[in-house]
Amino acid sequence: MHAAGVTGANVSVGVVGVTGFDPGDASLEGRVTDSRSFAAGETIRNGGQNDHGTAAASLVARTAPDADLYLASFDTAEGFRDAVAWLVDSDVDVIVAPVSFYGKVGDGSSAVARVADRTADRGVAFVAPVGNLGRGHWRDRFAPNRRGTHRFEGGLRNYLVGDSRRLALWLSWDDCESCEFSMELYRSDGTDARLVARSRPYAGDATPNERIVARIDPQATYYYAVRGSRNATGTPLEVSSPTHGFQFRERAGSVVAPATADDALAVGAYDAKRERVEPFSSAGPVAGDRPGVDVIAPDRLRAASEPGGLVGSSAAAPYVAGVVALVLDANPALEPGAVETLLERTAFDAGRPGTDPVAGHGLVAPERAVERGRNATA
Numbered sequence: 001m002h003a004a005g006v007t008g009a010n011v012s013v014g015v016v017g018v019t020g021f022d023p024g025d026a027s028l029e030g031r032v033t034d035s036r037s038f039a040a041g042e043t044i045r046n047g048g049q050n051d052h053g054t055a056a057a058s059l060v061a062r063t064a065p066d067a068d069l070y071l072a073s074f075d076t077a078e079g080f081r082d083a084v085a086w087l088v089d090s091d092v093d094v095i096v097a098p099v100s101f102y103g104k105v106g107d108g109s110s111a112v113a114r115v116a117d118r119t120a121d122r123g124v125a126f127v128a129p130v131g132n133l134g135r136g137h138w139r140d141r142f143a144p145n146r147r148g149t150h151r152f153e154g155g156l157r158n159y160l161v162g163d164s165r166r167l168a169l170w171l172s173w174d175d176c177e178s179c180e181f182s183m184e185l186y187r188s189d190g191t192d193a194r195l196v197a198r199s200r201p202y203a204g205d206a207t208p209n210e211r212i213v214a215r216i217d218p219q220a221t222y223y224y225a226v227r228g229s230r231n232a233t234g235t236p237l238e239v240s241s242p243t244h245g246f247q248f249r250e251r252a253g254s255v256v257a258p259a260t261a262d263d264a265l266a267v268g269a270y271d272a273k274r275e276r277v278e279p280f281s282s283a284g285p286v287a288g289d290r291p292g293v294d295v296i297a298p299d300r301l302r303a304a305s306e307p308g309g310l311v312g313s314s315a316a317a318p319y320v321a322g323v324v325a326l327v328l329d330a331n332p333a334l335e336p337g338a339v340e341t342l343l344e345r346t347a348f349d350a351g352r353p354g355t356d357p358v359a360g361h362g363l364v365a366p367e368r369a370v371e372r373g374r375n376a377t378a
Contacts, residue, residue, distance in 0.1 A: 001326060006370055008064025008325035010332070014087030014095040015060060015318065016080065017053030020046025020073040027058035027304040033068040034090060038083040039075035046073060051305040056098040056318045058304035063322025063366075064329070077101065077205055081115050088122050093328055095119055096127040096321035098314035100256040102240055103170035103202060103209035107287040110207065113261035120263035125328075125336040127265045127321040129313030130293050131256035131282035135161065135245035139238040139253055142173075142181070142228050150226040150237070152248045157186075157225060161245035163218040170240045171199055171226065172209035179232035183239070185212050188221045196222070223247075245280075252357065254282040255292040265340050267320045268296040269313040270350065270363055277351060277359050281313055284357035293360035294340060295320065295347050323366045327373040334376060346372050 001007075012033065015021070021044055023032040035044045046053075050073075057069060070092050072083035080099070087095050097116075104110040108117075116126040138158065143151050152158050160167070171183045183199040199210035216222055226237065239246070240254065259266035259282075269278040277296055284292015297316035300309035309315075324339055334342070344361035346368035351359025 001367060001370055002065060006326050006329050008067030008322065008329050011064065011094065011325040011328045012068040012070060012092040013060050013064065013321055013325050014070040014072060014090065014092040015053070015057045016072045016074065016083045016087065016095065016097045016099070017056060018074060018099050019053040020044055020050035021053040021057055021071045022050050023071060025054050025058065025304050027061055028054070028069065031061050031069045033070055035071035036086055037073045038079040039073050042073070042075070044071060044073050055303035055306045055310045056314060059301060059310065059315060059318035060096065060322045063319055064325035067325040077112055080112055084115050084119055088119055088124055092124060094125045094127065094321050094324045096318050097258055098129055098317050100129065100131045100242065101258065102242065102256060103172045103211060104205070104207055104257040106238070106253060106255065106260055108260040108262050110257045110260070111205065113257045116258040116261035116264040120336045123335060125265060125324050125339050126263065127267060127317050127324060128259040129317040130259045130266050130268045131254060132242060132280045132312045133240050133254040133256065133282045134251045134280040135249060136241035137251065137254035138246050138249050139236065142232050142235045142237050144228060144230060144233060148227050148230060150228065154248060157223040159221065159223040159247040161247065162243065164243045165215055165218055166243055167212065167214045167216050168241060168243050169199070169212040169224060170209060171211070172207060172238050174236045175208055176232060176235050179229060179235050181226065181228040181232065181237065182210055183212055184225045184227065185214060186223055186225065188223060251283045253285065255284055255286050256282060260286050262290070263336065265320065265343070266292060266294045267313060267317040268293045268360060269299040269316045270296040271300065272298045291355055291357045291360055293357060295343055295360050295362065295364050296350060297364045320364055323364055323369060326366060326370050330370045331373045331376055334373065338376065342373055342376055343369050
């Protein structure tokens with residue numbers, strides 16, 4: 001496609017990230033039209049801690065080498081909203097947000113998901129990763145014992161799986177004014193268990209949720225327990241972790257905001273070498289009737305600061321944003337909804353036959369999408 005002159009020329013792509021960016025990186029040289037930080041006290045370079053954002057932007061740059069890039073960083077939900085608004089006001093054609101907001105309502109009604117819907121309403125395609133919670137997600141209705149501890153299918157403990165030193169756990173529940181829930185993290189030696197941490201309410205949004213962020217020994221064994229008041233019996237609960245898997249887990253319904261938005265182009269991760277959806281890639285459905293995953297795309301692609309390949313749906317989403325730029329290069333008149341439909345209809349079926357909540361409509365096919373886009377009507 002590049003050799004045929006389809007390079008994303010005259011198309012602008014906004015990349016919004018929580019880690020910041022290095023606009024001076026060789027992979028972005030001469031490509032960044034403007035950049036701005038919406039994180040208090042930080043520049044766009046985020047004190048040099050910007051590998052993830054820079055890598056994501058470089059994937060857009062490689063896929064659509066003549067597209068103009070706009071970079072925006074943030075550190076709060078409000079900053080995310082302002083960053084996206086700035087990109088829209090900058091008249092970009094595509095926005096990709098390689099970020100995940102945890103502990104949010106999963107039906108697309110959260111504030112950050114509504115940002116994506118408003119963006120699409122303004123005529124800007126919004127691309128987002130579905131998240132990497134395929135192994136680190138659990139949901140059920142609260143079923144306490146006499147002491148108020150939830151009974152998982154195998155007991156009162158849900159053991160963690162993984163060797164990361166950093167642990168992040170999020171607990172959220174359906175809005176219930178009189179309900180109180182919490183998590184406790186324990187370290188176990190097989191005989192005794194020691195309390196390590198208790199969850200705290202997350203003050204960054206109005207969603208009923210709690211979280212635990214801790215440093216743990218990757219060689220040790222840990223589990224979490226969920227506690228609540230007796231009057232909360234039957235309340236839907238959800239626990240997720242971007243750092244660890246769970247002994248008891250449910251992949252279904254693990255898509256994260258802002259990809260939960262109805263008008264977001266939600267992208268899952270595909271391992272091209274093994275020819276399968278990444279087992280950690282989040283899955284739908286969303287709000288009961290939407291697949292949750294629109295398309296899947298390769299991850300493990302070589303990127304700035306990630307020569308071995310950036311892994312996860314936050315690598316697949318920038319690739320798809322680049323493909324969207326190529327489609328708009330071929331046909332600038334297409335609206336966001338038309339672009340999404342085109343990518344879905346030209347994708348290769350990669351999961352169960354037909355659309356499914358793990359692979360969506362299938363694996364993005366750039367050449368087919370561009371060719372079909374040339375002849376599509378707005």
